[in-house]
Amino acid sequence: MKRIAARSAGGTILGLLALLCWFPSPALAAIPTLTRHEILARAESALGTDYTWGQESWTPNALGAGPDCSGFVLKCWETPRSMLYQEEDGVNASISPRYTTYSFFNELGPWTTLSERASLQPGDALVRNNGSSGHVVLYAEGDGWDYPIVYEAPYTGATVRRASRYLGSEYEPIRRDGVATTNSMILDNPTAKTTGGDDIAGTWTRSTSTAGYFQTDYQVRAATTDIAWARWTPRFTSSGYYTVYLRWTSGWNRASNAKVTINTPGGQVIARVDQRSNGGLWMKVGRYYFQAGYSSGTGSVAVHATGADGYVVADAAYFAPSLTSP
Amino acid sequence: MRNNHRSPYGRGAPSPPTPTPGACRASAGDVPPAMPAMRGGKACRRRSTTPRMLAGFLVAAIIMAVIVAGALTARAAAAGSDRPAATSAVIRIPDLKTPSVGVRLVMLPWGSGPGAVGLDKPLEGLARGPEALAVAPDGRIAILDSVNGRVVTLDSSGAFLAALPIELSAPRFIAADDATIHVLDADEDRRLVSLDWRGAVLGRRNLEAGDAPITGLFAREGQAYVEWGHSRVAAVRAGDRDFSATQPGRPLGPHGSAYAQARHTRHGHPRISVVSDPRRPSGVPDELEFASDVPLEHLVSLDADAQGAVILGARTERSDPRQENAPALVLVRVADPGPPTTLALDDTGGIAETGQPYAVGPDGRIYQPRATEQGYVVLVHAFPQGESL
Numbered sequence: 001m002k003r004i005a006a007r008s009a010g011g012t013i014l015g016l017l018a019l020l021c022w023f024p025s026p027a028l029a030a031i032p033t034l035t036r037h038e039i040l041a042r043a044e045s046a047l048g049t050d051y052t053w054g055q056e057s058w059t060p061n062a063l064g065a066g067p068d069c070s071g072f073v074l075k076c077w078e079t080p081r082s083m084l085y086q087e088e089d090g091v092n093a094s095i096s097p098r099y100t101t102y103s104f105f106n107e108l109g110p111w112t113t114l115s116e117r118a119s120l121q122p123g124d125a126l127v128r129n130n131g132s133s134g135h136v137v138l139y140a141e142g143d144g145w146d147y148p149i150v151y152e153a154p155y156t157g158a159t160v161r162r163a164s165r166y167l168g169s170e171y172e173p174i175r176r177d178g179v180a181t182t183n184s185m186i187l188d189n190p191t192a193k194t195t196g197g198d199d200i201a202g203t204w205t206r207s208t209s210t211a212g213y214f215q216t217d218y219q220v221r222a223a224t225t226d227i228a229w230a231r232w233t234p235r236f237t238s239s240g241y242y243t244v245y246l247r248w249t250s251g252w253n254r255a256s257n258a259k260v261t262i263n264t265p266g267g268q269v270i271a272r273v274d275q276r277s278n279g280g281l282w283m284k285v286g287r288y289y290f291q292a293g294y295s296s297g298t299g300s301v302a303v304h305a306t307g308a309d310g311y312v313v314a315d316a317a318y319f320a321p322s323l324t325s326p
Numbered sequence: 327m328r329n330n331h332r333s334p335y336g337r338g339a340p341s342p343p344t345p346t347p348g349a350c351r352a353s354a355g356d357v358p359p360a361m362p363a364m365r366g367g368k369a370c371r372r373r374s375t376t377p378r379m380l381a382g383f384l385v386a387a388i389i390m391a392v393i394v395a396g397a398l399t400a401r402a403a404a405a406g407s408d409r410p411a412a413t414s415a416v417i418r419i420p421d422l423k424t425p426s427v428g429v430r431l432v433m434l435p436w437g438s439g440p441g442a443v444g445l446d447k448p449l450e451g452l453a454r455g456p457e458a459l460a461v462a463p464d465g466r467i468a469i470l471d472s473v474n475g476r477v478v479t480l481d482s483s484g485a486f487l488a489a490l491p492i493e494l495s496a497p498r499f500i501a502a503d504d505a506t507i508h509v510l511d512a513d514e515d516r517r518l519v520s521l522d523w524r525g526a527v528l529g530r531r532n533l534e535a536g537d538a539p540i541t542g543l544f545a546r547e548g549q550a551y552v553e554w555g556h557s558r559v560a561a562v563r564a565g566d567r568d569f570s571a572t573q574p575g576r577p578l579g580p581h582g583s584a585y586a587q588a589r590h591t592r593h594g595h596p597r598i599s600v601v602s603d604p605r606r607p608s609g610v611p612d613e614l615e616f617a618s619d620v621p622l623e624h625l626v627s628l629d630a631d632a633q634g635a636v637i638l639g640a641r642t643e644r645s646d647p648r649q650e651n652a653p654a655l656v657l658v659r660v661a662d663p664g665p666p667t668t669l670a671l672d673d674t675g676g677i678a679e680t681g682q683p684y685a686v687g688p689d690g691r692i693y694q695p696r697a698t699e700q701g702y703v704v705l706v707h708a709f710p711q712g713e714s715l
Contacts, residue, residue, distance in 0.1 A: 147556055
């Protein structure tokens with residue numbers, strides 16, 4: 001019995017040790033699935049903010065303190081997951097410990113080194129690290145020469161920029177794990193995901209209680225007379241007509257008259273959606289012309305809780321390029 | 327350009343000829359089907375003036391008018407253009423295994439003192455060396471030492487000339503001709519500043535933000551040109567606010583004798599369209615296609631030297647990004663007369679970022695910066711003479 005007990009105790013200890021070794025560190029916890037357009041929209045929201053060493057937080061679409069190079073990519077990649085709603089949760093301090101360019105370069109996080117740059121897609125990254133210094137940039141697209149256009153937080157004294165940059169052989173291409181396979185222009189939850197930026201007005205609550213939401217969760221707000229809206233601002237890759245779809249989770253307590261505003265170069269268009277039905281589906285709002293680029297004022301869609309007759313859900317938006325004019 | 331150009335390249339093929347003035351005249355005279363109808367109308371008029379005859383006469387007159395107008399238009403078009411038939415060539419880029427070593431022109435120590443560039447030690451973030459360099463037609467070199475807020479100038483042998491302060495926050499582009507140095511901050515100030523070689527400010531222009539990032543700055547005989555997205559090029563003059571009036575492409579050569587546009591798509595061959603100034607003939611074909619033995623990742627440069635040779639640079643795709651001493655860059659010089667020549671470079675910049683991996687000099691030599699532990703080195707590479715592909 002003693003031998004059996006000793007064996008049992010030893011097995012338990014070994015099992016515990018094995019469990020401890022296996023159990024992922026907090027930094028390696030599951031990360032949310034992202035679309036490439038979400039990553040780019042998040043990057044756009046940082047343009048013009050100040051490079052701030054050791055930081056990864058910024059107020060979207062506002063000037064002021066911003067991230068350093070690795071903090072910028074980590075936040076665009078929402079890695080770790082706590083960065084998803086960092087500002088909204090009041091976690092503006094630097095996350096510690098945090099991934100660095102060394103981690104990016106040596107595959108010490110939820111990403112994979114690509115075998116060749118020809119595989120690069122928007123939202124991937126390129127990193128260099130020689131042991132003492134390093135840099136990481138977010139790949140946006142190739143231009144007419146396939147020359148890389150990147151987003152980066154460059155150095156102290158400069159601001160986050162979108163620029164054409166030559167990247168030498170020191171830079172290796174890497175891809176975040178858990179990027180949605182779709183290349184569709186889909187943005188999950190309001191773009192900026194913060195109360196401090198200009199893509200959210202009023203307080204919205206995150207929820208997973210009703211099924212049918214896109215990816216991680218959705219945001220919801222009770223009807224109010226106060227200003228309360230949530231907005232999606234993609235980066236349009238080319239000028240043209242796009243069909244705009246919205247998605248929500250439906251229920252008896254939802255708004256039947258949720259106001260939707262579409263901001264176009266020609267002005268603002270107003271529509272209404274009934275969120276008491278058609279939950280979990282991409283529901284067409286309309287077809288509109290947008291110009292290439294990123295502009296919340298002339299290239300976005302927003303849903304409003306103000307004046308609604310029930311809860312309003314802001315889950316996801318989909319901008320589908322339309323090949324023909326009306 | 328010249329008429330009836332015959333490609334000097336073995337694999338070249340002339341494009342289908344465009345109609346010549348003689349051909350246009352021949353087609354204009356080729357109108358026999360319409361003429362008998364008119365004559366018939368005249369003959370009928372002597373015998374009868376019925377409405378049917380009048381209608382026939384009117385139809386014939388309309389046909390004649392159309393024919394005459396067509397002939398006049400063709401003749402006017404032929405007389406107004408000296409443009410010869412378009413020419414084209416296919417250039418093969420071999421898979422070069424060995425990068426050029428080059429000759430060290432100069433090494434500048436790190437720091438902010440006279441004759442030094444960059445930082446004594448890197449700050450956090452992107453380790454910054456000089457952001458770019460430019461070579462003027464007379465061989466003088468201007469190095470954009472952004473981190474120290476200045477331009478460092480050298481003579482053609484690499485000897486230090488001067489350090490010229492600049493008033494821009496984060497310039498990344500520089501271009502120079504014999505009289506002027508243009509410096510552009512495309513990211514922070516969005517401003518172009520022009521200096522003379524003694525540092526006196528000649529002009530400033532603000533550039534509005536565009537959707538396509540700025541990809542090039544060129545200087546030709548005092549005139550600055552800015553390129554967006556490797557596709558749209560505009561001359562930037564003092565007081566300009568509207569840069570929608572574009573050039574046919576990048577100005578080529580130290581005197582801007584031609585313009586060229588290059589295109590590249592993944593898994594496709596690069597193509598160059600050259601638009602030459604008819605006052606300055608160049609024998610280089612109008613359309614160049616490059617068939618590379620090694621896949622190309624993207625184009626890097628498009629220039630011409632003082633002899634009118636077009637020089638294209640590209641970055642190659644390598645299966646293993648950690649492969650050392652791989653010639654990541656390939657350059658091709660297409661001249662007329664003579665066969666094309668090629669040059670391979672590695673692009674391991676070193677301990678700090680140095681922007682564009684090289685600059686093409688007016689004599690066709692390649693100036694390559696490298697950030698070493700000891701300092702900022704400029705290597706000079708030359709295309710081999712008479713290499714046959």
